[in-house]
Amino acid sequence: MKIGLYFGTFNPIHVGHLIIANHMAEHSDLDQVWMVVTPHNPHKKKSTLLDDFHRLHMVHLxxxxxxxxxxxxxxxxxxQPNYTVNTLVHLEEKYPNHEFSLIMGEDNLKSLHKWKNYEVILQNHDIYVYPRLDAKDQISELISPEVENLDLKNHHKIHIIDAPVVEISSTFIRNNIKEGKNIQPLLPNKVWEYIDHNIFYKK
Incomplete structure (x- = not known):
C-alpha cells in the first residue's frame, strides 16, 4: 500500500487541510493519506499549541x-525535536509492507535542501507537491540558485500535483477565534463543536 504522509501541527485542522489530503488521495497513485500530527515543530512556539491529545482528537473528528x-x-x-528522516525510518520498520511518500507545499519544496539528510529522503521516497500562492513563483523557478544543480524541479521522485490552491491558515483561525469572529465555515463541523465546547483559542 502506498501511503502519503501529510505532516502538520494541525492547530487546528481545517477544511484546507482536508481539501489537500482528499485531493491527494483521489487524484494521485496514493492509496491513503495519513495526517501525521507533529507534537512540536522547532520553528513554532510551543506555547501556541494545544495539547497533543486535543489536536490528535480533532484530526480523528x-x-x-x-x-x-x-x-x-x-x-x-x-x-523531540524530531526530524522527518527519523519518522520515515521508524515507519518503514513498523510497516514493512507499506511504501511511504511525503506530501508538501511548494514552499516546503523550496527549502527541502535544508532538511536533515534530505538526500536520503529524496533517494528513498516520492514527494507529492501541491501549489501554494504564497510561493509566488512557478515551480520551475522555485529552486534557489545554490541548489539549482540538484535539479529538484525535474527530479523523478518529485510529483507536482495540480491540487486546488487553498490559502487558509491555522494561525488565521486561532486569531479570529480570539477576536470573537465566526470562522465556523473554515472548520469541519465536529472540529468546530469541539473547539467551541472546550473554549479553545479564546485567550
Missing part, C-alpha cells in the same frame, strides 16, 4: 468520514 484519510500519532512516540 475531521477524518472519520474519509476512508482514505487516517490520523497518525507516530511522532508522539519519538524523541
Amino acid at each position: 475531521a477524518t472519520e468520514d474519509y476512508a482514505k484519510i487516517k490520523p497518525s500519532d507516530i511522532e508522539f512516540k519519538l524523541s
